[in-house]
Amino acid sequence: MAKLPPLPTYPESYWLQSLNGLPAYTKLQHDTEADVAVIGGGISGITTAYLLAKEGLSVILLEAGKLLHGTTGHTTAKITAQHDLIYDELINQEGIEKASLYFQANQDALRFIERTVNQHAIDCSLLRQDAYVFTNSEDYIRKLEKEMTAYESIGIPAAYVDHIPLTSISSRAAIRMDDQAQFHPLRYLESLVRQITEAGGHLYEGTTAIDIEKGQLPTVRTADGHAVTCKHVAICSHFPFYDGFGFFFARMHAERSYALGVKSNIDYPGGMYISAEDPKRSIRSATAEDGSPLLIIGGQKHKTGQGICTINHYEALQEYAANQFKTEEILYRWSAQDLVTGDKLPYIGRITDADSKSNIYIATGYQKWGMTTGTAAAMIISDLIQEKENRYEELFSPSRSLSVKTLKNLVVDNFDVAKHLISGKLEMVHRKPDDLEPDEGAAVTLHGRRAGAYRDKEGKLYIVDTTCTHMGCEVEWNNGDRTWDCPCHGSRFSITGEVMEGPAERPLPLLSEQH
CATH class of the missing domain: 3.50.50.60 (FAD/NAD(P)-binding domain)
Structure with missing residues (x-):
């Protein structure tokens, strides 16, 4: 390694x-x-x-x-109509006319951004790039072939290739969507x-x-x-x-994903890349503040407030970057929240x-x-x-x-919400605020009730009510980003309880703030 x-x-x-x-x-x-x-x-x-x-x-x-x-x-600031593997699914779900409109709407957006950049002479590193969905899995080759057929049906300028230009990553097949773009948003x-x-x-x-x-x-x-x-x-x-x-x-669920900005000594060939299979891996280039090349490596999606300890997602990208790109230094890490509809x-x-x-x-x-x-x-x-x-x-x-399929997806999502609502109320919490080390957060018991506590590096302790102000689910500690995240509908709160992401509109009550 x-x-x-x-x-x-x-x-x-x-x-x-x-x-x-x-x-x-x-x-x-x-x-x-x-x-x-x-x-x-x-x-x-x-x-x-x-x-x-x-x-x-x-x-x-x-x-x-x-x-x-x-x-x-x-x-990650990719300006592209290549949204993972979506066009074969859209044709089967909505028909070829609507799938074509989806592509055209996104291409119109790309052209609008480019016109606006040119009109106002905006220095935002806008660069035309080909976009690739690639796989190294035998199971996904057939899916790529079907997606390529969908591209051809719609008339998307593209090609099916057996490898990607980014040779530090092994690939068995890929679809290239021509002439997409990236920028500093x-x-x-x-x-x-x-x-x-x-x-x-x-x-x-x-x-x-x-x-x-x-x-x-x-x-x-x-x-x-x-x-x-x-x-x-x-x-x-x-x-x-x-x-x-x-x-x-x-009618939607919230997902988080993660990104690193890394320095690498590889010779980057251009292009924007995303893996077809999970865990997702997204790669594009940028320029660091000192003018040196920077790679933006993203992935590791999961429903907000659910899954493994969140710092582990950063660590998975850290390991991937080191193994695939001979990472010299990690300058940035960040995460994003996105909303996914049933269809x-x-x-x-x-x-x-x-x-x-x-x-x-x-x-x-x-x-x-x-x-x-x-x-x-x-x-x-x-x-x-x-x-x-x-x-x-x-x-x-x-x-x-x-569609019936979409409604089934929404039923599954809302069953998941009900499961987390109930499990949060039944959870037994044994830790006390005094148990926390500096820069540690966790659900704790305070006066016989569940609460959320975070002790900062200077030892100051912040304790909030963990009941989400949207619909009453119990929020979970996100140690990767130091936030309180709701596993039901994706609301996120700061260590002092302020709303960072909706649908919640009211903060978590701050129960205590101690030096």
Whole structure:
């Protein structure tokens, strides 16, 4: 086994660390109004606000935390329509016409990003790359052959090859999707943020939207008691904070995946790669802050709050990087959260009422491919708000009918939720807060009740209630990222109980904070 360079002590995203710094935006501290309220400061929300502000609409964007610090800041940043092995499944599930539309929507998004980069001369390392799905497993060769047949049916420019250019990885077969792309997503979106403000848009950070009062002029209510009255609301907050009786928490599940930014002495041949089989392995190149080559190696997906000790996922990637790429140094480690729908298609568009069309829109469920689908979502929602036709509206509609197979998948997901709800309540916890070492977290017993405790490196102890404020499941300690994660619907909380990921809107109560 190759020598393993140490992991960074704390998780840090390469994209965030290599950004020169976004301007800081204040909280919303007054009632206001606009044509459109956009909720969420990731790629979907920022692109939606950019498109609408550019058309002369007044736009207000609300972000609960800091712009670009959510999933968009923790991506692998591949701009591609090659979303693992999906097209054969889509043809069988939805038909060839809808599978073709899915490809075209993502290709449209790629072209939009490229046009926008060229228009504004954005220095974001945009680079056209071929994308490969590869396998070293005999069991997956047939699946690749079927996927290639699906590509040919749709007319996707591609080739079936018996090996990949990245020769440090053994491969028995692969599909190459031609002329895809990669970039630095935050440098790209930093430019769009500037364009929004120059067009008269307003952005607010630290402003959590908690409810919408429906009507001809809907009103967004914030946690601080302020209101944004508008004509349209675009919910691009990863997990929709407003359900509209769509029961989205029951129609998706949350997954976490992991990434390392490593220095390696291999001669990288170009291209973006993902393995067909599990555990997933995703590879692409980037450039470190000192100008040297960097590899971004990702994988290790699992349902949020479930599975093995989370630091083990980083360690699995650490071992893979050392064995396959002769890793010299690991500069970054980070993880991301993604939402997966029952039919693997995002929910994008109007939340429709029983008797009318709504002026409230959502974009969610990107299944780890948010650079293209998040951009496509912004293009679709922008068109719908401006009452323009969009040929992808029906494909991604949140109110679309679901197949029997999809409904079965959702039943399995919700049975899993019920199992974790019950097991969390029955768990016997024997550890006490005083048992914890520095930089250790765990479920503990406090005054006869389950609680969550973390002792930081300086010895300060934080104790929170572990009952998730969404639907009452018991959160679990994530030692890889030092967070409290809900195994039912994927809500995540900081060591002091603050909400980091929805659908929860309220923090975990902080029971104690001791030096």
